[in-house]
Amino acid sequence: MEILGDSPINHKGEDALDRSGYAEHIAKGILKWKSRESLCLALHGPWGSGKTSLINMCLEIIKEQTATLDSKEKPIIVRFQPWVISGHEQLIRTFIGELRKALKKPDLSEYAHEAAEKLEVYEKIFDYVSWLPVPGRGYIEKFRDGLKLLKGSTRAVQKDIENDLDSNKKRICDALRKLQAPVLVTIDDVDRLTSEEIRQLFQLIKAVADFPNTIYLLAFDHLLVEKALEPFQRGSETRYLEKIVQLDFEVPNPSRSKLTSVLWAGIDDVMKTIPSEKYEQTRWNEVKFGPLPALFRNIRDVKRFLNSVNFIHPIVQNEVSPVDVLIIEAIHVFAPDLYKAIRDNKEYLLSDPTFARGRSKNDEKDEWIKKLPDMASSQFREEIQELLILLFPEIDSVFNRHSWGDGFWEAWESNKRVCLSAYFEFYFKGTVAEGEISAKESDNVIKELGAYENLVLILKNYMVDGRIKKLLPKIENHLKQNHDRQLACSFISAVFETGDFLPFKPDGMMELPLDWLIDGTLYRVLKMFDEAERKGILADAIAQTKSAVLFPISLTNYIWREWYRQDKDNKQKEKEEKLLTQTETDEVKDIALKLIRERSKNENFYKTRHLLSILHDWVRWADIDEVKRWVAGIVSDEKKVPEFLGGCGGFSGKSTMGSHFATYKLKIEPKHLEQFCDIHQLKTASEKILKDNPEWLTDSYREILTIFIKGFEKKDSWDDE
Structure with a gap:
């Protein structure tokens, strides 16, 4: 990861915004300035507009265009940065010191050295003044007050100041006028200063450092500086800046x-x-x-x-x-x-x-x-x-x-x-919310689509924690983009095999039941393939399972109802495209019925979640007496009654208006069991179990039996239905 610095560019070669031409315009103007009077230029622009970059390119161009000149003929450049100075007292003294150092360079003319020598006296005076106790005063006022205090000190100091102050500045000015090229002082980021410091800086330029043959190039946000200078403008029709700055430049907006x-x-x-x-x-x-x-x-x-x-x-x-x-x-x-x-x-x-x-x-x-x-x-x-x-x-x-x-x-x-x-x-x-699945996680699952045994183990965990609803759309999208028959068959079969691990009770969200979501996903996956392939994929997926029953049956019912459902919309549904032909549907139904019969021999079949829906499909596709015989065999063993009833129940939910959440309660309605067994006899058996309270009767079993018995209290309502 590379974080881009906020540093300005230093060279024209780095200019990606085509501003070097504007910098050259300013540079040429400075080089062509022939007057020996002081000149103050201002480069205006908001923060981040590129003022410093323009100054850097401007100075680079000046150096390039004067490269062949003698050092005495080149502008003397001073880069003054007032915002790095700590303490108000340092401003004037530091400025004079920086100017003196620039003029003192050995390859410059004798006039530059003379000006530097006289500036040293200025610097000493401000050394004296800086420690004087003159509270609540600005730089210029404090400078003047300091001189008054010094007049009361030794005669030698008083005489030195009185005789040399005015004449010293005059000698500085005389020496600077004799320079062949001007002194160019750049002052950047003026608007970084406090309002008080901005006022002091402009006082410095106006009253202390108003030297001839000196060009100031200031860079600042015009609005910020003008606001800071408002105290100087009261009662005056002329803005304070206009008294100091002779020429303004606006930083051009980049194209x-x-x-x-x-x-x-x-x-x-x-x-x-x-x-x-x-x-x-x-x-x-x-x-x-x-x-x-x-x-x-x-x-x-x-x-x-x-x-x-x-x-x-x-x-x-x-x-x-x-x-x-x-x-x-x-x-x-x-x-x-x-x-x-x-x-x-x-x-x-x-x-x-x-x-x-x-x-x-x-x-x-x-x-x-x-x-x-x-x-x-x-x-x-x-x-x-x-x-x-x-x-x-x-x-x-x-x-x-x-x-x-x-x-x-x-x-x-x-x-x-x-x-x-x-x-x-x-x-x-940078992280997924609780209950969600990251892209990396889903990609890892998708990589296992072709490894059936691994996929079964993986999907089982997603079924148990309910996150299968988040995973299914990702796998479906992958299969939609990659029509692979083997992967689709492996996926459908693995969902069949692990579907019984899905939580029976909804998770509290007002949304489609997970069973519907799973059936819908498997249906759409089958529909991705040509009509001639669909039945074979489904049959192979069912054959590959070892203990699955719920979703092979529910999906088959979903497909079977496309041809055989009896409702008022049946005529309209007949016109819709079917997943399988009617003959194929009958063949798949026979496969599903065979699966029910095989699984019903398993001693744990009666514990299947949504058992009631499987019993209804069994009745649709076979003789009801066959189903009754199986149910009778189960309820004859009182230990199996609670879990049998639990599988025949369902959850009803309630929610407040506008809420996405609901509370769910188990509901077992005796009327739904009437066609399979004598419900009154089953009620009597349930009451006996509760009364006898055997050791194997858990709290969960007791709750199921109680809910079933209470369902008879609504008999009058469902008798009339």
């Missing part, structure tokens, strides 16, 4: 094309390449040729932005969308309050399917979104709004009334967009 070229070159160094996928390339072009370049006013803005991107990019690389990174970091640099608002209010901005499904208009959210651009500076509020629209579909919906279908979500997921909860936290914290 938009040059500034943008520097910006893109820096981005390329950081990002290396923008993704070649058509979708991201389109978004990148919208950013590159749209609002982003308009945010940058000077090279300092560019460096601040590139440093921000340079810092975050190695942390989030390959985990998020690089285009979104650029937009977010632009907001971070140019609208920090807006950045914080986005970071802390993701619930208004996410476009997850779970957030979008069944969404009603939220006036509070819309009003909040409409106020977001106001958090940016007015000078680029419009550009920030455009960037926000490119960043978040929810914001685009509010400002442009666009609606987004499920097809867009696949692209957002594929490109790891900030508008999805799976990636949002990574953009701001």
